Amino acid sequence: MTLQSAEPAAVARRVLVVDDARTVRLYYRGILEKAGIDVTEAENGLEGLEKAEAASFDLLLVDINMPKMDGYAMLRAIRADPTMRGTPAIMISTEAEGRDAQRAYEAGANVYLVKPVRPEQLRAFAELLMGVPA
Amino acid sequence: MSALLDQFIEEASDLLEAAGAALLVLERNPSDERAINDLFRSVHTLKGTSALFEFPELTKLVHAGEDLLDCVREGSVPVSGELVDLQLEVLDVLRGWVDYVRAQGGLPNDAASSSRELIARLGAMKITGRPTELPASPQAGVAPEVIGDWIETVSERERMTAFRAALDDGLTVAAIVYKPDTDCYFRGEDPLLTWRGVPDLLALLIGTVGPEPALIDFDPYVCRLQFHALSTAPKAELEHLFRYVSDQVRIAEIPPERLAVPVGVDGTDPQSAAFADECAAWVGAGRLPELRERALTLLASIDSTRRSASALRWLIAVIESAGDHADWLRELVGAVGGNTPAAFEEADVAVVPGSELVDRVVEEQRRILALPADDTVVLAGRIASVGKSLANIAAAQQAFAAARILEGATAAALQSNDARPLLDALHACFDIVSRLAGGAAAEDVPVSRAQPISADGHDLRQTRMLKVDQAKVDRLMSLIGELVVAKNALPFLARRAEAVYGSREMSREIGQRYSVIDRLAQEMQEAIMEVRLLPVSEVFARFPRLIRDISRKLDKQIELVLEGEETQADKNIIELLGDPLIHIVRNAADHGIESPQARIAKGKPAHGTIRLRAMQEGDLVVIEVSDDGRGVDTKRVLAKAVERGLINPEDAERMTAAEAANLIFHPGLSTADVVSDLSGRGVGMDVVQTSIRDAGGSVSVSSQLDVGTKVRLALPLSMAVVRVMTIETAGALYGVPIDMIAETVRIDSSAIREIKQAEAFLLRDTIVPLVRLRKLLRLPSRYEEREAVLVLRTAAGLVGMIVDRFDEHMDIILKPLEGILVGLKGFSGTALLGDGRVLMVLDVRELL
């Protein structure tokens, strides 16, 4: 007997990319779209929060240091909202591991990566956290 | 990628402009916090963005500028005219480089030297607040991994001292990695002198870099040393100490659990295994003093060089330390029993790529759940996101049952506002899932490694081949077979939990665990089957020689064409194919292909062609042997069959050409005298058919006179699991493959009719002959009022077999008869049952 119901449907996954650097957003978009993933961009935490409230996403990709609202604050707000709190999040920073990683996890990140993230690395993490079979 | 570069050039120009403007505001008003933040963010963003490209000089320079601004922001370096001048100079240089990149696509040649010079001046200003001109360091060290595998090579005693200092005295433990430049001695640096000054040094590993040069090439002035160390001195103090060589040193604080890694000789013993089993629950139950006592007792009785002993020592140290560390304790208790703790997994990574990614991400989720949460909203957010991530990770491994368990546990954890149910599910699901399903992800993607792609970094990730003794694979296969059988006990247990103990919940839970184990067992089965796959080329390889020999001997011209040699099938199947294939190919060459003269006379090319083609069709491996020879003369085959009384003339009339051709498999037409008459087609074809059928396959032939013949063999890809119905007769258990069984019926003894010596019964207007299993097996006979009858499908139609009792259906892995059982007629093999009994599987065809 086999049980198979949670099998994911072939719907495109949606990722919200939040980074104040245009080039970085373009870079992530290129990698993710190549993997058949829909990308929405936001250029700071506040805009990210607004976009996350307006639509549902399968994954958040969040920078730390941003104007208006930083990544920590944005993730804390997401995690406190019962409708959005379950969305997996990857935090990406230029700082090495250590305190920053700790702070990222405390704020609500599920994975902490250090820039620059290699394309295959980003893709593997994103797909894993969204339940896409490798 | 050029669109990305265009975007970078544009954005970098904007950022540099914004930074310049903020810098000028800052000069007029050094306490303008907004200007400082704007400036810092622009530079920070530029750093992150530039790292996407191969402009290391640019990235390093921006990084150094950012470092200095960080000090300004913290207030440790004042804003001075000199500082603004230097930063403006840096911005000018950067702007020049960006313009150069726009025009040339790369950095100017002198970028490295001007980058070095500016970095040195920025560094000097950071320390002194003054732009002292320091000599530029010739090359910045490659960013090393600070917290890495090396920590485990630090002696256990030293790590334990550091661990206690961290937990008992609340000190931070810093990891220091110092890789001096090869020419550092020429700059008057003495790394050992620097180490002498390091306070609270707990461990110092000194190693050499790169391959050992021959002594003849040894140069004492090329520094080849590298250092790894642990210290409990504050990170800031250490950074200050290493400030002159900061580009060669990395310092990071180590989380204490990173130190608590058991090391030692592998292997386990019954005592340790029993400890791990018995004490696993003690951690959650808070029975720590007892656990410590048990650990001390066990430690005294086992080999201290074992990894389990090391795990015990760590276990004791963690219990004795301050604070609640249930997760570490659980992991260590498992490690005593021989489990490899997650943090220690890395050595095996090359063998199972991909599982590292899963392991690491799961480990992060475990740590997130273990973080202290000061309010319930934060905790709920963590539980929800970790639960979702874990369920998705399980789904990505195709472990859907585990995914559902995790979802359920997440809901339970949210409801009770306690992470524990999710933590338990994490342990239950991922201990197995990550290790077994790990092969799924193809790429090894380490978390948080900031290294760019490098040629040598990839070496580790190449596939490693392992030569394994066949017997080991066979043993693994039979163990998995037993697991498949053993898991069948769980649904039974679930029923009992409900029926006997009245616990529906327990029943459901067992059912859930069963579906996880079932899924895993299936995946294991597939994985082991895959290991056993061999390419068909193993069998095909012998044919070129065979054909060459035959064509020489018979003076024929034969071309052999091999196709689909890469098609794979189970080793047993491949081995079994050899003899029948030789037979068929020989037939084609000996008798099918005509002599060149005869071929020319028929208008065919002088050389004949024999084609061996292998392919996969669903779960079958198909091999076709075709030739363009004289083909089977079906008219003569039919005439011969009628003559021999194998078929009656009426049937012969109605037969299609294909049916007629397949008559050559009939034993009565395969004998030599007939064969010579039939131009040799069909020698021993009945033997071919039998051996292929025994392996669960089928053979068919199609032929056209003077055009050619094609024999098609179809076999299962692997000796997969057989589903049998178990039956009881004379106190023993037998299995009958389900696909042989048409139905099971119970009949009154009065319904049995005796026709001559034989028995039969009427099944929906059809007379079905009856046999008694007891009789077939020469067991004492027994007659009942109502008999249990298995209605079997056979080549000759339905046959009823009377057995004592029907039992349940079961998945088994059939093992061929071995030892004294070889040659025993009527049985196709045996299987081991969950309770240790042996099931004999009946070969119905042979038995009847």
Add this chain to the structure above:
Amino acid sequence: MPLELRDDEASLVGSCTADEALEFSDWLANSAQPKVDLAACTHLHAALLQTLLAYKPAITARPADPFLARWISPLL
């Protein structure tokens, strides 16, 4: 003289600097069975350490200096 070279035994005395490394490594390269006495050595430059690690001479006397005794001596 921090470096005292004899036929088959050398003594490193006091604080030994990088300047000694070339002479020391030449001596090690040319001795059949070199022995080294570190008893009176108070500091060893890294260049000398890597020379010792490369030639692996027999150590006849261990250093008394606490830093060397604790961290360096076990490697030799």
